[in-house]
Amino acid sequence: MAQPDTRSDAAPLGLDPDWWRQAVVYQVYPRSFADADGDGIGDLPGVTSRVSYLRDLGVDAVWLSPFYPSALADGGYDVDDYRDVDPRLGTLADFDAMVVALHGAGIRVIVDIVPNHSSNRHVWFQEALASPKGSHARSRYVFRDGLGENGEVPPSDWQSVFGGSAWEPVGDGQWYLHIFATEQPDLNWALPEVREDFLTTLRFWSDRGVDGFRVDVAHGLAKDLPPVLPSAAELAEIAKREDGSHALWDRDELEEIYADWRRVFAEYTPPRIAVAEAWVPASRRARYATALGQAFNFDLLEADFDADQFRQIISFNLAQSASSGSSSTWVLSNHDVVRHATRYGLPPRGTGEGADTLKGGTAWLLSGGEEPPLDALGGLRRARAATLLLLGLPGSAYLYEGEELGLHEVADIPADQRQDPTFFRTNGGEIGRDGCRVPIPWTISGPSFGFGSAGAHLPQPAWFGASSVEAEAGVPGSTLELYRSALALRRQLQGDETLDWVELGDPDAVLAFRRPGSWLVVTNLGETSIPLPEGELLLSSEALFSAELPPATTAWIRVSG
Numbered sequence: 001m002a003q004p005d006t007r008s009d010a011a012p013l014g015l016d017p018d019w020w021r022q023a024v025v026y027q028v029y030p031r032s033f034a035d036a037d038g039d040g041i042g043d044l045p046g047v048t049s050r051v052s053y054l055r056d057l058g059v060d061a062v063w064l065s066p067f068y069p070s071a072l073a074d075g076g077y078d079v080d081d082y083r084d085v086d087p088r089l090g091t092l093a094d095f096d097a098m099v100v101a102l103h104g105a106g107i108r109v110i111v112d113i114v115p116n117h118s119s120n121r122h123v124w125f126q127e128a129l130a131s132p133k134g135s136h137a138r139s140r141y142v143f144r145d146g147l148g149e150n151g152e153v154p155p156s157d158w159q160s161v162f163g164g165s166a167w168e169p170v171g172d173g174q175w176y177l178h179i180f181a182t183e184q185p186d187l188n189w190a191l192p193e194v195r196e197d198f199l200t201t202l203r204f205w206s207d208r209g210v211d212g213f214r215v216d217v218a219h220g221l222a223k224d225l226p227p228v229l230p231s232a233a234e235l236a237e238i239a240k241r242e243d244g245s246h247a248l249w250d251r252d253e254l255e256e257i258y259a260d261w262r263r264v265f266a267e268y269t270p271p272r273i274a275v276a277e278a279w280v281p282a283s284r285r286a287r288y289a290t291a292l293g294q295a296f297n298f299d300l301l302e303a304d305f306d307a308d309q310f311r312q313i314i315s316f317n318l319a320q321s322a323s324s325g326s327s328s329t330w331v332l333s334n335h336d337v338v339r340h341a342t343r344y345g346l347p348p349r350g351t352g353e354g355a356d357t358l359k360g361g362t363a364w365l366l367s368g369g370e371e372p373p374l375d376a377l378g379g380l381r382r383a384r385a386a387t388l389l390l391l392g393l394p395g396s397a398y399l400y401e402g403e404e405l406g407l408h409e410v411a412d413i414p415a416d417q418r419q420d421p422t423f424f425r426t427n428g429g430e431i432g433r434d435g436c437r438v439p440i441p442w443t444i445s446g447p448s449f450g451f452g453s454a455g456a457h458l459p460q461p462a463w464f465g466a467s468s469v470e471a472e473a474g475v476p477g478s479t480l481e482l483y484r485s486a487l488a489l490r491r492q493l494q495g496d497e498t499l500d501w502v503e504l505g506d507p508d509a510v511l512a513f514r515r516p517g518s519w520l521v522v523t524n525l526g527e528t529s530i531p532l533p534e535g536e537l538l539l540s541s542e543a544l545f546s547a548e549l550p551p552a553t554t555a556w557i558r559v560s561g
């Protein structure tokens, strides 16, 4: 079994209640990070075995996507038991050892909590299926009578996020709601027992040393389902109001739920923190930051590599986080979207109505397997520039495993090896998210490129070896070394959460800002080189051979005055 990393010179974690405000958080998708027992699925001892890698990378915290017992109908976001570890991923003792090792290396631990839905194998749901209509067991979920003479018609025409009906019949005229996959029945958060149980779960992991939580579908828990349900078209109209009156999303009652959570967080020292995954209009996001501590801002992840879009997004989010008392969160990649090296190698999406959506893949990924018009080198170059810009921003940066290697999306996974329910529920119409979840490469060659001693649960392409840790570690100019240098420097340079815009050349092409002290961040998003501002060049996303900053390049410069 992997041994915990017991480095003696690790930074002590301390009790700073604000540790998260400007933290660099690295997302581990456990099934695809490192496989210690060689069964093809990444596991917790695998994470433990890579603690020194994470320490050397320089991250402040790790966020683990779900590792709970699960049939993996939705990559672990279908949880059978919220207070245990999937036997394929380890044991609670392995979890504890991992926390000790991460903490020992000065790295905090954030775990994913999935409160909107359990899995259909959860003991509560099994009890609900075995119990009659109107029973207490059914009240823990959202059961409704079907329409039609014998209840054979779903209660409404709502579609699940992954495609297909959001209702599933249980054989006695009743149907249950599943906003996501069939295997993910929605819980009924109006029931005090459900609320209490999640408080128990929050305490369970907090007692085990977890520092924070990433709250899955944080905008979904509270629901208001009147006797006559609105149609999908009516719901779409209501959504435009953005006023908390939607039957399913972003309702005001969420605030009471999260107030209870905050009381639990406050029982610990330092208080536990949570970051909300809430796909809500930007104008509604601050509510989640106030309620839970932080809220993801996915605006950069949805934007083109474009100076105007970036500037507006940054200004808006800094103002918003200041108003909520939280800090900003910045994300370019995660387990739900096409990796940003690939996105930036594709034609820009544009803005406004009709812009392509990243959820489920970009247009070319949806185009039925045709050769994508991908500019792989250009995409990586823009990704490196965008990342260095992001790491210069005030607030916390969320990185996704493998982005530090400059990994591209794996686009050509055969249909029979795909796992994402999105793919199956749309009959392949949406390619899904497997392409960013392929186990990451640690070595240039060997079984599963060092992921484990055997295969990988999703097929790895031949080009992975050239982007492996082994291929990049210690190699000047590699993406891995760029990330390592950037994180080390950021730690030294980071001041308060302010930023001053600096005008440098054409604002449509150049984005520049100054952080407290003498730290200038400048990105050239245009087509032609610009003069490099005066000062000491600290780091650049590409090697610079003259006093110019070429297109698609970011530089960090120490300036005077």
Ligand code: NOJ
Pocket (backbone or CB within 6 Å): 074, 075, 077, 114, 180, 216, 217, 277, 335, 336
């Ligand atoms: C958001 C998660 O990030 C995604 O992976 C999951 O499929 C849905 N929530 C449902 O839990």
